Amino acid sequence: MATPSIKEVAHRAGVSVGTVSNVLNRPWIVAPATRQRVQDSISALGFVRNEAARHLRAGRSRTVGLVVLDVANPFFTDLAEGAEALAYEHDTVVMLCNSKTDPVREGHHLDQLEQQRVLGILITPFDSNDPRLTALVDRGTPVVLVDRAADRGLCSVSVDDQLGGRLAGNHLIQSGHRRIAFIGGPFTMQQVSDRMAGITTVVEQAGNVDLQLFEVDVMGVVEGRAIGEQVAALPSRSRPTAAFIANDLLAIGFLQAMSVAGLRVPRDMAIVGYDDIDFARAAAVPLSSVRQPAELLGRSAMELLQEEVEAADRHRHRQVIFQPDLIVRESSDFKRR
Amino acid sequence: MATPSIKEVAHRAGVSVGTVSNVLNRPWIVAPATRQRVQDSISALGFVRNEAARHLRAGRSRTVGLVVLDVANPFFTDLAEGAEALAYEHDTVVMLCNSKTDPVREGHHLDQLEQQRVLGILITPFDSNDPRLTALVDRGTPVVLVDRAADRGLCSVSVDDQLGGRLAGNHLIQSGHRRIAFIGGPFTMQQVSDRMAGITTVVEQAGNVDLQLFEVDVMGVVEGRAIGEQVAALPSRSRPTAAFIANDLLAIGFLQAMSVAGLRVPRDMAIVGYDDIDFARAAAVPLSSVRQPAELLGRSAMELLQEEVEAADRHRHRQVIFQPDLIVRESSDFKRR
DNA sequence: GGCGGGGATTTAGACGATTCAATTGGGCGT
DNA sequence: ACGCCCAATTGAATCGTCTAAATCCCCGCC
Numbered sequence: 001m002a003t004p005s006i007k008e009v010a011h012r013a014g015v016s017v018g019t020v021s022n023v024l025n026r027p028w029i030v031a032p033a034t035r036q037r038v039q040d041s042i043s044a045l046g047f048v049r050n051e052a053a054r055h056l057r058a059g060r061s062r063t064v065g066l067v068v069l070d071v072a073n074p075f076f077t078d079l080a081e082g083a084e085a086l087a088y089e090h091d092t093v094v095m096l097c098n099s100k101t102d103p104v105r106e107g108h109h110l111d112q113l114e115q116q117r118v119l120g121i122l123i124t125p126f127d128s129n130d131p132r133l134t135a136l137v138d139r140g141t142p143v144v145l146v147d148r149a150a151d152r153g154l155c156s157v158s159v160d161d162q163l164g165g166r167l168a169g170n171h172l173i174q175s176g177h178r179r180i181a182f183i184g185g186p187f188t189m190q191q192v193s194d195r196m197a198g199i200t201t202v203v204e205q206a207g208n209v210d211l212q213l214f215e216v217d218v219m220g221v222v223e224g225r226a227i228g229e230q231v232a233a234l235p236s237r238s239r240p241t242a243a244f245i246a247n248d249l250l251a252i253g254f255l256q257a258m259s260v261a262g263l264r265v266p267r268d269m270a271i272v273g274y275d276d277i278d279f280a281r282a283a284a285v286p287l288s289s290v291r292q293p294a295e296l297l298g299r300s301a302m303e304l305l306q307e308e309v310e311a312a313d314r315h316r317h318r319q320v321i322f323q324p325d326l327i328v329r330e331s332s333d334f335k336r337r
Numbered sequence: 338m339a340t341p342s343i344k345e346v347a348h349r350a351g352v353s354v355g356t357v358s359n360v361l362n363r364p365w366i367v368a369p370a371t372r373q374r375v376q377d378s379i380s381a382l383g384f385v386r387n388e389a390a391r392h393l394r395a396g397r398s399r400t401v402g403l404v405v406l407d408v409a410n411p412f413f414t415d416l417a418e419g420a421e422a423l424a425y426e427h428d429t430v431v432m433l434c435n436s437k438t439d440p441v442r443e444g445h446h447l448d449q450l451e452q453q454r455v456l457g458i459l460i461t462p463f464d465s466n467d468p469r470l471t472a473l474v475d476r477g478t479p480v481v482l483v484d485r486a487a488d489r490g491l492c493s494v495s496v497d498d499q500l501g502g503r504l505a506g507n508h509l510i511q512s513g514h515r516r517i518a519f520i521g522g523p524f525t526m527q528q529v530s531d532r533m534a535g536i537t538t539v540v541e542q543a544g545n546v547d548l549q550l551f552e553v554d555v556m557g558v559v560e561g562r563a564i565g566e567q568v569a570a571l572p573s574r575s576r577p578t579a580a581f582i583a584n585d586l587l588a589i590g591f592l593q594a595m596s597v598a599g600l601r602v603p604r605d606m607a608i609v610g611y612d613d614i615d616f617a618r619a620a621a622v623p624l625s626s627v628r629q630p631a632e633l634l635g636r637s638a639m640e641l642l643q644e645e646v647e648a649a650d651r652h653r654h655r656q657v658i659f660q661p662d663l664i665v666r667e668s669s670d671f672k673r674r
Numbered sequence: 675g676g677c678g679g680g681g682a683t684t685t686a687g688a689c690g691a692t693t694c695a696a697t698t699g700g701g702c703g704t
Numbered sequence: 705a706c707g708c709c710c711a712a713t714t715g716a717a718t719c720g721t722c723t724a725a726a727t728c729c730c731c732g733c734c
Binding site: 018022034053055056057 | 711712713714715716718719720721
């Protein structure tokens with residue numbers, strides 16, 4: 001009744017286990033008649049390979065861990081899609097883990113993945129200097145940072161977040177805005193602080209622009225709404241006339257709060273988001289956003305990992321950096337109204 | 338350099354492998370001094386248990402597969418959250434798989450999970466009569482259907498979708514609507530057809546109500562927008578005045594199309610969605626929706642699975658059915674305007 | 675001083691698939 | 705008719721961990 005093993009298959013087909021294994025792995029060296037007999041036996045018994053045994057013997061598993069900050073964020077699901085597509089080509093399985101921007105959960109996932117001796121891990125870490133990560137790498141698990149640049153000893157695939165911040169900032173300043181809000185968080189997250197640094201640079205260059213910072217714990221729709229209410233409540237004299245928001249989910253919440261508060265977008269409040277998720281294009285007021293090639297990020301990260309896994313030795317870590325694009329839509333575009 | 342095994346740990350601590358194993362699994366039977374020595378050795382070498390070997394030896398793994406129709410849908414991420422929470426308590430890991438409403442992908446995931454000899458599988462199947470599923474169960478993998486009622490030989494956790502359809506239908510009819518659209522798809526999906534059956538029932542009871550059906554392939558924001566444009570283009574004499582939409586993502590897209598087309602919600606078009614995801618509450622016009630207890634669904638499904646795994650024999654399959662709630666918000670509520 | 679008791683530790687198989695060296699057997703050349 | 709060669713198949717060892725049974729050793733008791 002229990003799942004049959006290769007042994008039972010062999011017995012039923014009247015051959016040795018070695019032959020069954022050969023049918024599974026090098027069918028061409030087995031005589032056609034024998035091969036057929038074994039295959040019949042396999043389907044008659046409903047034999048299914050035991051991955052654990054394969055893994056143990058082979059010394060390497062066939063799964064890759066992918067740890068993201070928020071599975072509910074389409075940016076990460078797109079990214080996962082890209083990673084999975086390439087994994088599929090390499091006969092490899094992706095284990096998707098959601099850290100929810102929580103270092104404890106992240107740590108737990110890393111522990112589990114290491115115990116499973118995954119081929120490698122793609123991760124958007126909460127903190128890329130986390131000693132747990134370093135230790136993991138030292139113990140021999142290949143790690144590729146995703147959506148986050150690595151300094152040296154690691155491969156990484158990222159997008160130039162400072163450039164993204166500058167693009168958004170320039171766009172808003174050139175549209176005439178002089179009071180701009182930056183919303184995102186936690187500020188300790190590299191992605192957020194880089195985007196902030198980007199807009200800060202161009203704001204300082206412009207000289208006469210006031211940049212107000214708003215920090216959130218988690219970048220979701222609900223939090224965006226809350227900040228939006230807070231901003232809408234400011235006296236109109238000091239209220240920013242534009243907001244650069246570090247993530248589209250947050251931006252969508254913010255946008256909704258504007259409409260509830262009776263502020264028109266972009267007339268009373270211009271908005272530029274980040275990630276350019278599908279929702280952004282389709283929002284009540286189509287959202288301007290800094291586009292990141294999410295799927296490509298995932299794909300490239302997996303590419304680097306597979307490269308590292310196969311090359312083993314003589315692998316040189318690489319840091320790939322993509323350029324973001326500013327997509328201007330109605331939420332920040334006066335002319336179109 | 339390779340990851341050390343229990344053997345190296347034992348050697349360094351000057352004990353046998355059995356003792357190391359005992360420290361890991363029944364520390365209390367090991368003398369304190371020895372235990373300490375072993376633990377020092379473990380941390381000095383950076384030893385990490387090999388899950389594959391454990392699994393092989395134990396004959397059962399510690400991971401559970403969760404196959405959902407769409408990870409990008411917050412309903413399923415909430416569900417996953419619930420499942421994962423309970424899994425955590427059982428020292429079990431969840432492997433999240435995204436079938437994207439595609440039977441081929443679904444099948445691939447099931448194969449992988451079976452090869453990994455997962456403890457069991459929670460799945461929202463594309464088609465619950467899929468012979469592959471049956472075969473899987475026959476071969477001994479416990480399966481619990483999620484968000485979908487099983488007939489007999491399986492545990493399941495679901496929500497009464499017909500009731501949901503009736504709630505939405507009654508609400509719209511009592512608000513005076515006589516031309517109502519039902520939007521969702523594919524109609525072959527049980528969830529969709531049940532919700533449709535529900536509203537059909539009450540429409541027929543009312544007698545003088547016209548129900549128009551619109552089918553989509555995939556229930557996402559983009560598709561909702563497309564259908565919305567299509568509906569908005571209908572001559573106002575025959576255009577429905579209300580829409581019951583089988584999923585909130587779809588409803589949000591639809592809502593956006595209304596606003597683009599200049600139709601006011603709910604005055605020109607009342608909308609009731611399904612799932613009550615966070616976005617729904619926070620939409621441009623807060624969306625009425627039939628609420629399903631997503632997290633509870635996930636949790637309960639995992640509960641049933643663990644029960645089945647532990648009881649092994651003498652387990653009786655159970656079909657748990659939850660009641661949905663209609664949450665009325667502005668998108669379908671005249672009085673509030 | 676010998677012996678039993680019992681706590682601490684060791685030993686020796688599994689678990690299932692893979693691989694490679696060793697073996698078998700059939701056909702062909704001389 | 706003999707031997708040789710090669711294709712086909714077999715058998716055994718291995719991966720890392722767990723567990724039940726066996727062994728060890730120290731103590732106290734008679």
